[in-house]
Amino acid sequence: MKKIFLFLFTTVLVMAFTACTGTKKTEAPAEQPVKSDTVAVVAAPQPAAADSVAPAKSPAEMLKDFQAYAKAYGEAYNNITKDPAKFTQLSAQSQKKVADMEKIKGQLKPAQLQVFKKTCDLIIKINNGGK
16 A cells, blocks of 8 residues: 555656656747838748658557557566656656557457456556556
8 A cells, every 4th residue: 555655645746747857938029120111021931841740659659659658667666776867757758558459459459458458457456566
């Protein structure tokens, strides 16, 4: 029970520090009118290129990424005394990664679905303190 509370406290603490370290936007100073006979030319913003958007990954690729994340998370848990920051960073991503995979769960083949369940069980085991 103490491990669960410690894990939750650590996660909340990391999220609080992440939220507090964000940079604030400064307001752009108002442009002063120019008192001259020249005409100021303002460049129009360029529209974003269509190819700058990353293509969506297939469910198989997302499953491989999820497995790689679970492996890294497990290794970080085993080496928590050496690098607690890495474990904390990966634990903060845990819920998002599982939620993203739950969205595409219906698109997985039966064999992939079994791999997904085993990987989720591994993550749950790590979140529960290895028990």
